[in-house]
Amino acid sequence: xxxxxxxxxxxxxxxxxxxxxxxxxxxxxxxxxxxxxxxxxxxxxxxxxxxxxxxxxxxxxxxxxxxxxxxxxxxxxxxxxxxxxxxxxxxxxxxxxxxxxxxxxxxxxxxxxxxxxxxxxxxxxxxxxxxxxxxxxxxxxxxxxxxxxxxxxxxxxxxxxxxxxxxxxxxxxxxxxxxxxxxxxxxxxxxxxxxxxxxxxxxxxxxxxxxxxxxxxxxxxxxxxxxxxxxxxxxxxxxxxxxxxxxxxxxxxxxxxxxxxxxxxxxxxxxxxxxxxxxxxxxxxxxxxxxxxxxxxxxxxxxxxxxxxxxxxxxxxxxxxxxxxxxxxxxxxxxxxxxxxxxxxxxxxxxxxxxxxxxxxxxxxxxxxxxxxxxxxxxxxxxxxxxxxxxxxxxxxxxxxxxxxxxxx
Amino acid sequence: xxxxxxxxxxxxxxxxxxxxxxxxxxxxxxxxxxxxxxxxxxxxxxxxxxxxxxxxxxxxxxxxxxxxxxxxxxxxxxxxxxxxxxxxxxxxxxxxxxxxxxxxxxxxxxxxxxxxxxxxxxxxxxxxxxxxxxxxxxxxxxxxxxxxxxxxxxxxxxxxxxxxxxxxxxxxxxxxxxxxxxxxxxxxxxxxxxxxxxxxxxxxxxxxxxxxxxxxxxxxxxxxxxxxxxxxxxxxxxxxxxxxxxxxxxxxxxxxxxxxxxxxxxxxxxxxxxxxxxxxxxxxxxxxxxxxxxxxxxxxxxxxxxxxx
Numbered sequence: 001x002x003x004x005x006x007x008x009x010x011x012x013x014x015x016x017x018x019x020x021x022x023x024x025x026x027x028x029x030x031x032x033x034x035x036x037x038x039x040x041x042x043x044x045x046x047x048x049x050x051x052x053x054x055x056x057x058x059x060x061x062x063x064x065x066x067x068x069x070x071x072x073x074x075x076x077x078x079x080x081x082x083x084x085x086x087x088x089x090x091x092x093x094x095x096x097x098x099x100x101x102x103x104x105x106x107x108x109x110x111x112x113x114x115x116x117x118x119x120x121x122x123x124x125x126x127x128x129x130x131x132x133x134x135x136x137x138x139x140x141x142x143x144x145x146x147x148x149x150x151x152x153x154x155x156x157x158x159x160x161x162x163x164x165x166x167x168x169x170x171x172x173x174x175x176x177x178x179x180x181x182x183x184x185x186x187x188x189x190x191x192x193x194x195x196x197x198x199x200x201x202x203x204x205x206x207x208x209x210x211x212x213x214x215x216x217x218x219x220x221x222x223x224x225x226x227x228x229x230x231x232x233x234x235x236x237x238x239x240x241x242x243x244x245x246x247x248x249x250x251x252x253x254x255x256x257x258x259x260x261x262x263x264x265x266x267x268x269x270x271x272x273x274x275x276x277x278x279x280x281x282x283x284x285x286x287x288x289x290x291x292x293x294x295x296x297x298x299x300x301x302x303x304x305x306x307x308x309x310x311x312x313x314x315x316x317x318x319x320x321x322x323x324x325x326x327x328x329x330x331x332x333x334x335x336x337x338x339x340x341x342x343x344x345x346x347x348x349x350x351x352x353x354x355x356x357x358x359x360x361x362x363x364x365x366x367x368x369x370x371x372x373x374x375x376x377x378x379x380x381x382x383x384x385x386x387x388x389x390x391x392x393x394x395x396x397x398x399x400x401x402x403x404x405x406x407x408x409x
Numbered sequence: 410x411x412x413x414x415x416x417x418x419x420x421x422x423x424x425x426x427x428x429x430x431x432x433x434x435x436x437x438x439x440x441x442x443x444x445x446x447x448x449x450x451x452x453x454x455x456x457x458x459x460x461x462x463x464x465x466x467x468x469x470x471x472x473x474x475x476x477x478x479x480x481x482x483x484x485x486x487x488x489x490x491x492x493x494x495x496x497x498x499x500x501x502x503x504x505x506x507x508x509x510x511x512x513x514x515x516x517x518x519x520x521x522x523x524x525x526x527x528x529x530x531x532x533x534x535x536x537x538x539x540x541x542x543x544x545x546x547x548x549x550x551x552x553x554x555x556x557x558x559x560x561x562x563x564x565x566x567x568x569x570x571x572x573x574x575x576x577x578x579x580x581x582x583x584x585x586x587x588x589x590x591x592x593x594x595x596x597x598x599x600x601x602x603x604x605x606x607x608x609x610x611x612x613x614x615x616x617x618x619x620x621x622x623x624x625x626x627x628x629x630x631x632x633x634x635x636x637x638x639x640x641x642x643x644x645x646x647x648x649x650x651x652x653x654x655x656x657x658x659x660x661x662x663x664x665x666x667x668x669x670x671x672x673x674x675x676x677x678x679x680x681x682x683x684x685x686x687x688x689x690x691x692x693x694x695x696x697x698x699x700x701x702x703x704x705x706x707x708x709x710x711x712x713x714x715x716x717x718x
Contacts, residue, residue, distance in 0.1 A: 061517075115707075116707050119516055119517060119520050120707060122517070122524075124699070124700060126650075127647070127651070127700070130644070130647050130692065131689075131692045131693060131696045134689050134691075138687075248643055249528065249640070252525075252527070252528045256528070259521060293528050293531055294529060294533060297525050297527070297528035297532050298529055300522070300529075301522060304521050305522070
């Protein structure tokens, strides 16, 4: 079991860097002013929303433009259920209902568009966004109307989250839980099936995977996570924010986070979410007032231009190449080429440049490395290269067992 | 969200007139969307951004006074022409990008790129003119006429007339000129157009420029009927998008018909012809229309199959 959870960590990132990341995530709020701690909580919740959208955008290959409306629905519904002048239910119950309703609405959107192609899904989810704006957001009982309502921060299991710092830790814990859940889900049978549907629908259908079911599943998971972020937003602000924060442009801003970060790395989604939250506030400190839409728009343009793997994928490539080059250099093979041998014969099969595993944009690692004994093509994937070298030259590179899908084990 | 079963025939005429006037605004943007869809097979959300910044620019140039901002107070028609040229330049820039390296990219990717451009352009306008909530003067004056006993503003009448002129001119160009044949050929098959020597990229960029200018005109004409806010234009874009979908994204006459249906339904239902209807219920009715349109379109095109892109 422990091994399964450990597999969440990327083999390309040194273990110590996870320790540093954890220390920074926990410790930075102890040394910064309160305003930034509050923003840290907001960034965690934006990251949860963005991770939810990553399931739809990155893994299922669809685009939903109703995300802000779903977050807003959960904000107001959870707020109404929890607050004293509403239903006064326990926070976790209100949060659960908010998550379920957001998940159900998003699933409904997926059901209605299950057999439609991409751009129609975009248009219809934008329609859902506008409809929710005009219906749910106009119910003064939910939103609190012009007067506004007060909402206390939650306490449960004997823990109180009244201060900004403690609430930040609650948001951080929720983010860590979502991250763990999504990583395990991606490695699971269903996660792989979802990725296959995105990569090739016909192939998925041919092996018995229903593209429509996985599209609906992706929307449902995404909706629940958007609902989680929304439900926790209400107590973060102590009063549900105005509905202006959940109108159509906010959906585009949310979409910009996973598109910029790419679907390859969940950590990059979190980093981009923090950047998108902190950057406008940081610039405002420098008296440069910038609409968040500029940040979101620039992110969407950049992310789309880079490709589906996004900034996260590009960074992971760099890390992978560095790690492989360092291993070769440590073995005294830092020259321009590496000789490949079969192991049973002394002759060199082929000579491969050390940097050969660096992949061209938008393709996967697949470096032709010569012809095998039976005439078949030898391919120097990182694992294959390691095996060949360990047989032939006594060199041992850390193997990466297991099949690969979309660059992930 | 209660829809009462009534029929108020006395206000039907006025609601129809208002509906036609609204339709003309939806139709202007719908035409721009259809034209660019025919060139790049993607939804040009960027027109929302172009329309939005054009609306701000028109207000900045033409308004005589504003609560928080220094405005120019220039003559209105020249201001409108400047805005149209500016919007055309934006359309040209975006068209050059989309028809260049991105020409072979998947439709959803290009559409997402257009969304990003819309957000960026709207964000720039929102940063320059932060917190604007203003009434915008019409370029055609404030006079009004009586039609079916209902007041119709000169602005609305000119919008309808402009739409008719643009539609007729476009129909003539598309059906009788060499340029029209090129545009239709590119819409049918870009590769085939390339093979027979049509300058596909130049024609497509030209169409993007024209539709950008049209979006700018639409944006500048929308705000005198609503108010200048960040979301006013986006809301109209949503209606135009629905009209373009009802019209099949391919046919200008059908898109105009779609805009007319949307404008009329919105006015008739919202105007209380069938009794008092909340804005939420009206939105649900329009959303149902949109969904029905998409289903019809998908069925017609066969995009409900697995690989339908």
